[in-house]
Amino acid sequence: MRMHRSIATLAILALAATLAGGAAVQAEDKTLAIGLLGPLSGGAASYGVELLRGAELRVEEINKTGLKVGADTYRIKLVSYDHKAQAADTATATNKLIFQDKVKYIIGNAVGATCNAAQTITEPNKVMFSFVCWGTNNLAPEKPYSFRSMLSQWELAEPFYRWVKENHPKIKRVAAISPNDTSGKDTNTAVVKALKALGFEVAADEYYERGTKDFYPVLTKILAQKPDMIDVAAAPPGEAGLILKQAMELGFKGAKGWTAGINPFTIISVAGPEAAEGVWSPANINVKGDHVSAAVRKFGETYEKRYGEVPGAIAVANYAAFDVFTQAMQKAGSVDTDKVLAVLTKEQFQTVWGPLALGGKETYGIDRQFLYPLVISEVRQGKVVDIAQVLPAALKKK
Amino acid sequence: MPIELLVQALLNGFGVAVVYILVALGLTLIFSILEVINFAHGEFYMLGGFAAYYLFAVGGLNYVVTLVLAVLLVGLAGVVAERLVFRHLWGRTLNAFIVSLGLLWVLQATAQLSFGVLDKSVPSAVSGIVRVGVVVVSRERLFVILTAVALIVGLQLFLTFTRTAQAMRAVPQDADAAALQGVNIELVSALGFGIGCALAGAAGALLAPIFAVSPTMGALPVVKAFIIIIVGGMGSLPGAVLGGLLLGAVEGVGTLFMSSAAVNILGFLMVIAILLLRPRGLLGAA
Numbered sequence: 132m133r134m135h136r137s138i139a140t141l142a143i144l145a146l147a148a149t150l151a152g153g154a155a156v157q158a159e160d161k162t163l164a165i166g167l168l169g170p171l172s173g174g175a176a177s178y179g180v181e182l183l184r185g186a187e188l189r190v191e192e193i194n195k196t197g198l199k200v201g202a203d204t205y206r207i208k209l210v211s212y213d214h215k216a217q218a219a220d221t222a223t224a225t226n227k228l229i230f231q232d233k234v235k236y237i238i239g240n241a242v243g244a245t246c247n248a249a250q251t252i253t254e255p256n257k258v259m260f261s262f263v264c265w266g267t268n269n270l271a272p273e274k275p276y277s278f279r280s281m282l283s284q285w286e287l288a289e290p291f292y293r294w295v296k297e298n299h300p301k302i303k304r305v306a307a308i309s310p311n312d313t314s315g316k317d318t319n320t321a322v323v324k325a326l327k328a329l330g331f332e333v334a335a336d337e338y339y340e341r342g343t344k345d346f347y348p349v350l351t352k353i354l355a356q357k358p359d360m361i362d363v364a365a366a367p368p369g370e371a372g373l374i375l376k377q378a379m380e381l382g383f384k385g386a387k388g389w390t391a392g393i394n395p396f397t398i399i400s401v402a403g404p405e406a407a408e409g410v411w412s413p414a415n416i417n418v419k420g421d422h423v424s425a426a427v428r429k430f431g432e433t434y435e436k437r438y439g440e441v442p443g444a445i446a447v448a449n450y451a452a453f454d455v456f457t458q459a460m461q462k463a464g465s466v467d468t469d470k471v472l473a474v475l476t477k478e479q480f481q482t483v484w485g486p487l488a489l490g491g492k493e494t495y496g497i498d499r500q501f502l503y504p505l506v507i508s509e510v511r512q513g514k515v516v517d518i519a520q521v522l523p524a525a526l527k528k529k
Numbered sequence: 530m531p532i533e534l535l536v537q538a539l540l541n542g543f544g545v546a547v548v549y550i551l552v553a554l555g556l557t558l559i560f561s562i563l564e565v566i567n568f569a570h571g572e573f574y575m576l577g578g579f580a581a582y583y584l585f586a587v588g589g590l591n592y593v594v595t596l597v598l599a600v601l602l603v604g605l606a607g608v609v610a611e612r613l614v615f616r617h618l619w620g621r622t623l624n625a626f627i628v629s630l631g632l633l634w635v636l637q638a639t640a641q642l643s644f645g646v647l648d649k650s651v652p653s654a655v656s657g658i659v660r661v662g663v664v665v666v667s668r669e670r671l672f673v674i675l676t677a678v679a680l681i682v683g684l685q686l687f688l689t690f691t692r693t694a695q696a697m698r699a700v701p702q703d704a705d706a707a708a709l710q711g712v713n714i715e716l717v718s719a720l721g722f723g724i725g726c727a728l729a730g731a732a733g734a735l736l737a738p739i740f741a742v743s744p745t746m747g748a749l750p751v752v753k754a755f756i757i758i759i760v761g762g763m764g765s766l767p768g769a770v771l772g773g774l775l776l777g778a779v780e781g782v783g784t785l786f787m788s789s790a791a792v793n794i795l796g797f798l799m800v801i802a803i804l805l806l807r808p809r810g811l812l813g814a815a
Binding site for chain 2 (some may be wrong): 171172173176177180311338340341342343344345347348350351355369372373380381382400401403492
C-alpha cells in the first residue's frame with residue numbers, strides 16, 4: 132500500500148515537473164510569424180512549391196534550437212498562401228498575412244506581376260518582403276523594404292552571353308522567347324540588351340501567353356529567322372521543356388539557352404533527354420555539381436530525401452533568404468524591421484550560396500539585390516553538368 | 530511571305546484544331562441531346578490526359594491500348610456524372626449550367642489533391658518527323674491528327690447510320706414522342722453524355738504526350754471548344770468541324786503576323802462577329 136502511495140506521489144511530482152518545465156519553455160519562447168506567398172497551384176506551381184519547401188526546411192532547422200535574437204528566443208511559424216500567380220489573389224493573401232496573421236516578414240514570392248501587387252501593401256506597412264520575381268521595377272529606391280533573393284536576368288544575361296561569345300564563337304544569331312508578362316518582358320529586354328552589347332544579332336524577340344501548350348505557331352515564326360541559338364529566357368520549366376521539344380520536332384538543331392533556367396532537371400523530364408540535350412543554364416544551381424558548397428550538397432540531399440525531387444535554384448534561394456534575414460535579426464538584436472534593414476544593407480552573410488552581399492544600386496538605384504557567384508550548367512545525356520563559374524558584374528566590384 | 534511558311538502555319542493550326550474539334554463535338558453532342566451547356570467538359574479532357582499518364586507513362590501499357598482504355602474510362606465517368614447530377618436537371622438549362630460550373634471546380638480540385646499540382650510529362654509514343662520540302666510535322670502529331678480525324682468520321686457514321694443515334698436525335702426534338710416510340714430516354718441521355726465525355730477524354734489522351742498533363746489543362750480546350758461551336762453553330766456536328774478548321778487557320782496564320790496575345794483575341798472576335806451577324810452560327814439550325 133505504502134509502495135503504491137510512493138509511486139503515485141512520484142508520478143504526481145513527475146507530472147508537475149513536466150508541466151512546470153513545459154510552462155517555462157512556453158514562457159521563454161516567442162513566436163515569430165513569417166509569411167510566404169507563391170503560386171502553389173497552376174502552371175507556375177513549381178516555383179511556389181520550391182519556395183515553400185526551401186522555407187520549410189530552414190524553419191525546421193531553426194526551430195530545433197529556436198532563433199536567439201537579443202535576450203529572446205523565437206520559434207518561427209511559417210504562414211503560406213497560394214496566389215495562383217494572380218495579382219488579385221496576391222493582394223488578398225498579402226492583406227491576410229499583414230493584418231490577420233500580423234507578419235512583419237514575407238520571405239518568398241514568385242511571378243513578377245504578383246510581386247507588384249504585394250508591394251503595394253508591404254511597402255506602406257514597412258513589411259520586409261523578399262522574392263524571386265524578376266521584374267526590374269520590383270527593386271527601386273521607393274521600395275526600401277523589398278529584396279530579390281535570387282540573381283535576376285540583369286545579373287545573369289551579360290556574364291552568360293559573354294561566356295557564350297568566348298566559348299562558342301560560331302553562334303551569331305540568337306532568338307529569345309519568354310512569357311508575355313512582366314517577368315518575360317524584363318528578361319527578354321535584359322537578354323536583348325546583353326546580346327546587342329556583345330555584338331550578337333537578335334534573330335527574334337518573341338512572347339507567348341502563359342499556359343500555352345502548342346508552340347508550333349510561334350516557333351515556326353522564330354525558325355524562319357534561322358537562329359543559331361534559342362533562349363527560352365523566362366519560360367517556366369514546363370513551358371520551356373515544351374518549347375524545346377517542339378523546336379526539335381520542327382527540325383531545330385542549334386544551341387539552346389535558358390537565361391532564367393532554374394531547374395534543368397524539370398526541363399529534362401518534360402522535353403525528354405534528346406530535346407533537352409545541350410541546354411545551357413546560368414541561373415540554375417546543380418546541388419550535386421562540382422561547383423557547389425558542402426552546405427548546398429547537404430541541403431540537396433535532405434530535400435531529395437524529404438520530397439523525392441532534386442531542388443532547383445528557387446528552393447536554395449528561399450532557404451538562403453531565411454538564413455540572411457534571421458542572421459540579420461540576430462546581428463541587429465531585434466526583429467524590428469527598420470533595425471534589421473540597417474544591418475542587411477551593411478553586412479555580408481554566410482549562406483549556402485557562399486558569401487552573399489546586397490548590391491544592385493547601378494541597375495535599380497538601391498542595394499536590394501542578393502549577389503553571389505553564378506554557375507553555368509549544361510544538360511548532357513539527361514544529366515546536368517556544371518561547366519563554368521562566373522561572377523555577376525556587380526559582385527566583381529564589391 | 531514564303532508559301533511554305535504559310536503552309537506550315539496552316540498545318541500547325543489544323544494539327545491542334547482537329548483535336549479541339551473532338552472536344553467541341555462532345556460538347557455540342559451533349560448540348561444537342563440534353564440541352565446542357567457543360568462547362569466541366571474540359572475536366573473530362575483532363576481526365577483523359579491523366580488516364581494516359583497513369584496507364585501509359587506510369588503503367589507501361591501500349592499507347593493504343595491506353596487510348597482505348599482512356600476513352601472507355603472517361604466515357605464511364607461521363608455516364609456517372611449524367612446519372613448522379615445532370616439527369617436530375619432535365620429541362621432546367623440554367624440550373625444545369627451552374628451545376629456544371631460547380632462540377633468543374635470539384636473535378637479540378639479533386640485532381641489537384643489526387644494527382645498533384647505540377648505538370649506531368651508523358652513520353653512520346655511515336656518518334657521522328659515527316660518532312661515534305663521545308664514543311665515539317667512530327668510523326669507524333671501526324672498520329673494525333675489521323676486518329677482525331679478517324680474518330681470524327683467514326684462519330685459522323687455512327688450518328689448517320691445507327692438506330693441509337695436516331696433515337697439520340699429524336700429525344701431533343703420531342704422526348705415524349707420518342708418515348709412513345711419505345712426510345713429509352715434515360716439510356717439515350719446517359720449514352721449521349723458518355724460519348725460526349727469520351728470524345729473529350731480521347732482528345733486529352735491524344736495530346737498528353739505532346740503537351741504534358743496537369744489538373745488545370747482543361748481550361749484552354751474548353752474555351753476553344755466553345756468558340757468552335759458558337760462559330761460553327763450550337764448542336765451542329767459539321768458546324769463544329771468547320772468552326773474548328775476556321776479557328777485553326779486563323780490562329781495558325783495569325784501568329785505569323787501578330788503577337789500571341791493578339792492571336793488569342795482573334796477567336797473571340799470571330800465569336801462576336803458571328804453572334805452579331807449570324808447568331809445561329811455558320812451551320813447551326815435556324
